[in-house]
Amino acid sequence: MTVQIEKQMSGNCKDMEHDSYSCVQCGYCSSCCEVSFISKDSPRKVIRYLQRNDMEGAVMSPFLMLCKQCQTCSLICPQNVDIAQIMRELVLNRFLTY
């Protein structure tokens, strides 16, 4: 039962075929990201929006405009979440939807 609920929470993520659900919110991506502290959001926070099913929060995050796709976050993520790919898709989502 618990698994169902949690999966529902990251339901929107299914469109993106990525597992933001694996993220344990360790903050490694934020610490390695060169642009993470410029806006109010960090890569970790954007993934957190997705985990909370807050698609709008994720897509409208100011961090997305700063991400330069350096891939460092994806490379160091201890849970192998492809963060850079998620950012890329969110940006696309933003331009297509909003």
Added chain:
Amino acid sequence: MISMEKIAPKIGLYIYDPAETIAGSIDLQAVLEKCAKIRQVEICETVSEPASETFLDSVKDAVTSAQIDRVIWAGRFTSHQRKLLESSLTEAGLNQYLCEWCDLELQGIGKSSGSAKEQQNKAMTLIKMAVARVKLLMPLTPQEIPSSDTAVVVGGGISGLHAAASLLERGKEVHLVERQSGVGGKVALLSRFYPLQCDPHCGLEYVLKTLRKSDRLTVHALSRPLAVEGTAGNFSVTVLSQPRYVDAERCNGCGHCTEVCPVDQPVILDAVQDEKPFRQTNGIGVMIKETRKAVHQAIPYAFPETYVVDRHACPPDCRKCEKACPTQAIDLDQQPVEKAITAGAVVAATGWDPYPLSKLSDYLGYGNIAYVIGNLEMEQLLRRITRGVTDLTTPPVNSLNNVGFVQCAGSRNTQHLSYCSSVCCSATLKQIQQLKSLRLEAKCVVFYQDIRCNGFEEDLYRQVKELDGVLFVRGFPKVKTSEAENCVSVIAEDTFSGRKVEIDLDLLVLAGGMQPSEAGSEFADVTGLPLNPHGFFTGHYQCYPEESQRTGIFTGGCARGPMNVSQSIESASRGAIKALDFLEGSITIKPTFPVVDKTKCDECKRCVEECPYACYYFDAKGFPEPDLTKCRQCGNCMGVCPVGAISINHLTVKQLAAQIEMLETSFLDEDSPIVLAFLCENDAYIAATSAIDSGLNFPINVIYLQVPCAGAVNNAMVADALSLGVDGVFIGGCQDGQCHYIKGNVQVRKRSGDLRDKLTSMMIEPERVRSESIEIQDTERLVQVLNEYINDLKELGPNPFKI
């Protein structure tokens, strides 16, 4: 003793039905009358008080007067009654394997569905099956295999020392094989233990007391095992020892040699795998260098007490120590020695190695940014500060104002160590406690993911949180070279507030993880033992964590996985206790082992392949032979043998065939399918008996036999049963991954291809065979599965071979 020469068997059949469960459902009297008429059943009676003196005496008399020479007990006896009956029969001289216990109630008589007539027919069939089996029973005696009382313990760390101590205290002889020049392992490098902040040397000395006063201990230092041959009780362990260049009998530890030694060489601590553990960056950096002479006390702990010379460090032609030694103990011409040790058991306590932190240098800066050290180096630093060492290589304690710790450095990371290293959180907290005791003003920051302090270690966490000047930041940091001097810069996102944390630190300690030791991997190669996916030794993790795939070789301590000192000690003790079974001078083998009929064997070697314990070897003529010390008597060999050449004593192919033949497939009417079920003794059988006991409507159609493992079921048995008219054969085994014999349940399924071919050629539908995984409590599911199966069989129609 009753002679078993070609005399027809004489069976005593006793039925015990105190609650009249059986008598209430069937005409027990009629059944008894019929049974008494079965050939070779000499006594057939009901029992009212099995534990009474009169009854016991009557049974004993029946045996001693040769009226009967084997017994069937049919009924629900308490274990107390069972023991009394068994001991009485033994007193009367009856071999315990000529005594059969069967329980009609557990097969559903009086407790399952079906009319009285059906139950009565089934009861008759069950008794006839038992009689057929018992006629073929043979007396059996356990085998004794002589074994050594010597144990070899591989690894002289805290685990190995405790294993050795436990064995020495039981009077066994122990050979301790350690690759360094002294014992102590990683524990000797630590500054303190948690939670009491006690000195590891104290713990080491305590266990060494037992070792020091024993005259049954041989320590092989600078040694490694090259081979472990033989089997439990009789291993031959080949040990190669490098020379110490010091005579153990002459060296008294006076240390004059070190005073004249011209060499000062850095200690490459066993703790780190990098060649240059303490890197310098632009000439600035934390350098924690210990140096020693070429001739020195044993490392890491001075036991054995004999000194040792590191010949690689000696200048050419220098023999100063040799000349200076007042007892002429130094012998620079010593050679390596190879020795074979006979042992009954081996305990592997090969410990762990630190995960190389240089693999994290990209983001944690180890090796290229100054002031970043690992947790073992921090131990060394704390140790030196505590001892008041003030040299250029140890930073003065009052320079440590801001110290950071990074948890999960390399652990819980799919790209490094995917598991949690278990001790690093408590170790860091312990280091903070010690640091604060040395310098109260020091401020500490812990960058963590989760603080994992299990059990009472939580107290340690609370104590440290209550200290002034200790900050916990949840977020993984990035380490950078600082712009300021003599410090290192760290940034992290505090994942709770979302804010950036940026701080300059005098020292950053990476709480690195534990990986399997190189010595352990080497030992796995030498012994052929399998490792788990993380590279640690693995047994049956839940129930028998100390076992390895080779009977008689046990493991203990961090060789099995990350654990703290107390856990290592307990783990090693478990290994030692289990090793004792093989050190008692002889090993008793239960007589229910497999026997190969070499007149039938065609050397196809399938038994060799399928034995989950790899216990088969080849005899002089090339026939397979089981090593009885390794054999777990699971029956997989019997199950796979395509020519039926292997039988387990007391569950032979003939005995099973006789039982199956007696199964009267007419005990139910034509439309009701008859199912013969083979259930494994560890899970499926218990599920069946529980199902019946709990009053679930167990189908009357099923007659089940207990086998040690589903893998013991031979295709020929299945085909026979079907050719004799049984409508379906059901095989119940454990769930995948839970088979008590590792893979028996999987192996029986693998044979289904062959079985399918065989049945098709016999014009029998392969769908009549079903195999299922049944867990021990799957009582309802078992009944449901059987009912569905019986329905499927009804649709398939009766077996054409059925009479």
